[in-house]
Amino acid sequence: MQYRKFGQTGKDISALGFGAMRLPSQTVDGKTVYDEEESIRMIHRAVELGVNYIDTAPYYCDGQSEIIVGKALKGIRDQVMVSTKNPIEDDSGANAIKRLEKSLRQLDIEAIDFYHLWGIGWETYTEKIDKPDGPLEAVLKAKEQGLIRHLSFSFHDKPENMIKLVDTGHFESVLCQYNLLDRSNEEAIAHAHEKGLGVVIMGPVGGGRLGAPSDAIKKMLPGMASSAELAMRFVLANQSVSCALSGMSSMAMVEENAKVADNKQALSDDELKNIEISMAENKKMADLYCTGCNYCMPCPNEVNIPLNFELMNYHRVYGLTDHAKSQYAKIGEADGPSGKKADACVECGLCEPKCPQKIAIIKQLKETAAALG
Ligand code: SF4
Ligand code: SF4
Structure with missing residues (x-):
């Protein structure tokens, strides 16, 4: 497993992170039932293969994700960094703390390593978060109390607003979208890295789009086992990226992704250029339509x-x-x-x-x- 410096947190993070948003499940009588035992086995296997970052959130897997991750953490807590999120529902600091306490209870841990203000943009930050007695004050206090080790944000907004959020100086890492099909955050990612934030990428395989077999994409780099491998290696070739999260739903995915993140051989400049040219050509075709x-x-x-x-x-x-x-x-x-x-x-x-x-x-x-x- 490759490890990278996680911004200025003093931690080294595995290039592959375990995203606990698509845990294995089946439908029983019209209801989704999560396979807790298999999920725990998958998390343990990932850790065995060197993964040291697990990302969950209160609403993932119909609210089951934090609970299942909490169970998986028993006995391995000291080997992993746990990330979860605060859905900013209003401008109340007290409510933000209630949500933090619930996550701590569900995960059954004493402190969250990376606590994200969830899916925020600049407007939410200025109108709901950075307010007197608001969520920002509350989580910074929780950090002083040791309930949170590092404050982070996950991001769904225009790239220029990611730069503004980075420049507030309150955050130690960012979780954002970046993949072969969507490179709009590339400059903002470089900025975050320069400013000393750790950068975790969600959707490295395009929310599943690049996980499906595609000859058109595989053709860009012959010899890659799958589009997913190409997509993951593309993300990891960016040296401003600390970790690529993959939402894993089977043991096979754990093994395959770990193998890709194990590959220390970075994509060469020629390979990156080849990808860039092919993607630009594809994009041109798409724009025609x-x-x-x-x-x-x-x-x-x-x-x-x-x-x-x-x-x-x-x-x-x-x-x-x-x-x-x-x-x-x-x-x-x-x-x-x-x-x-x-x-x-x-x-x-x-x-x-x-x-x-x-x-x-x-x-x-x-x-x-x-x-x-
Ligand atoms: S229903 Fe009319 S407006 Fe709508 S897509 Fe068809 S042609 Fe276009
Ligand atoms: S089909 Fe509609 S969305 Fe697409 S280019 Fe034409 S006007 Fe724009």
Whole structure:
């Protein structure tokens, strides 16, 4: 296992982190039941293979993740750093502490190593967090009391706002999105690293998109076992990155990811350049179809045109067909994205004149429905 300096925390972190957001489960009588024993075995195996960072959160796995991680920690607590998160629901410091206490109870530990203000952006920070008697004051006090060892934030906002959050000087690490398909945080990641923060990456394999087999992606670097390997090695080739989290749902994933994180041979400059060129070419192809500008919306029949085309591009441009199909199936479902699938188009023609790319939307939607439906 490779280890990297975790910012200025004085800790070394494994290049692979165990994300406990997709623990193995099965559906019984319409309900999701998590396989606690297998989850614990997987966490123990990951630790055996050198993983020393486990990331959980209160709502992961229907609220079961922290509890299962807590059980897995028995006997190995001193070998791992535990990360969990505070969902900032309001501007009350007292409420933030109640949530912290609940996490400590569920994990059954005395202190959280890396405590994240969860999924924040600059607006949430200024309007809810950095307030008199607000969550920031409360968690900094909890840190003084030893309930938290390091304060962190996880981030879903514009990259320039990540820089602002880093520059507040309150945080010791950041958890953010970065992968082959989405490199928008690259500069902000470099900035965080320069400022001494540890950088943990979520979604290194594109939220599963890059985990599906894809010849188009594998072609970029012949010899890689899978798109997931390429995706993970791409993230780890960035020296500003401390750790790549993978949400693991099977023992096979634990073994495969650990093997990739074990590979100390960084991608060469030529390999990185090759990836860059191929991705740029793919992107150009994708842009030809749809830029996601939304000008064609709203559709009177609620077809989510840009999303349907985005998924079609995953299939057509990147060869990520399994992922595209599974996401397509979720459009309009209770737990899925809003709007309707391509097959709901009634061919009224209102959208087409509004598209600056002059896309034959009706025809493309038909192709999308045929390919992904
Ligand atoms: S042509 Fe289809 S997608 Fe376009 S606005 Fe009409 S129903 Fe919606
Ligand atoms: S207007 Fe055209 S390019 Fe923009 S989202 Fe709609 S289909 Fe895509």
